[in-house]
Amino acid sequence: MHDFNEEFYNKVALVDDILEECLSDKDNSQLQKEIYESMSYSVMAGGKRLRPILVLEAYNLFEGKDEKEVYPYMAAIEMIHTYSLIHDDLPAMDNDDYRRGRLTNHKVYGEDMAILTGDGLLNLAYETMIKSVDEKNVSKSIKAMNIISNKAGVSGMIGGQVGDIKNVNKDMDIETLDKINELKTSCLIEGSLMMGATMAGASDKELESICMAGSLIGKAFQIQDDVLDVISDSKTLGKPVLSDEKNQKKTYVDLLGIDGAKEQVRNLSDKALKIIKELGNNEFLVTLIERLVNRDH
Secondary structure, three states: OOOHHHHHHHHHHHHHHHHHHHHHOOOOOHHHHHHHHHHHHHHOOOOOOHHHHHHHHHHHHOOOOOHHHHHHHHHHHHHHHHHHHHHHOOOOOOOOOEEOOEEOHHHHHOHHHHHHHHHHHHHHHHHHHHHOOOOOOHHHHHHHHHHHHHHHOOOOHHHHHHHHHHOOOOOOOHHHHHHHHHHHHHHHHHHHHHHHHHHOOOOHHHHHHHHHHHHHHHHHHHHHHHHHHHHOOHHHHOOOOOHHHHOOOOOHHHHHHHHHHHHHHHHHHHHHHHHHHHHOOOHHHHHHHHHHHOOOO
16 A cells, blocks of 8 residues: 555645746846745745645546646646735735745735736736647647636636625525535635546547536535534644634534534535546546545644
8 A cells, every 4th residue: 555645645746846947947137036035935935835736636637647747737827826925914805814834925025026016927828728738639738727717716716706705794504605615615625636637639528527526525525624613723734723703604503513514525525526436547536536635723
């Protein structure tokens, strides 16, 4: 049996190397020096690197031939995720002081630079993907970029964030909460899996299936996040706890209770794993999903 932890940390290190290369090969004139420092501060702050690893493992699930062709997409999804966190932490949004165990970007560089840093990372993400397109993969690349443009945009993550901030201090039923979190959390996970699968040559039907798996994983991830916000501590999570209560946001714990929320996590993850196993054989991906939805931080 392979050592999952060792393999996982090796993949995290690979993602870090890819990101460092993307961020270092830039014009560091005095005018732009600070924003590159700010971008690196947040991107290289650590984290699970879940989304880029999902890109890679979906590519492997469909037996892609050269994993280096998804490296730009792995970098891009982490940049998009990081920009969303920087903006999410701003005083106008969640007003959080800590992320991944360190001060949030706006606490170090100021609100103005944090906004521009997020903008810079979003643009760099698309620049990184576009630069990787060549004659051999142009069709797959355009399809992959179209997927993430949709999943990260107004029809996806941004739309979910709009729903999130517009429903502060409002009663919500579980259907509304599901819709917000499908867009806010699941969409980037769906996009990660779909990009990797697309670059490996998956069919449209297979893309539909892996998108559904991503939706279930994302929802389970968000419910577990809501549970940890109540039962964990700031040191373990690396960010403030009870932030949803502070920001007067309804969560799955409010609607289902702790035990009900945990049961939902199990049910959703079981359904996701069934789909993944039907699509192919990737023991690492299966274990990753199991650990992800049962995490304690």
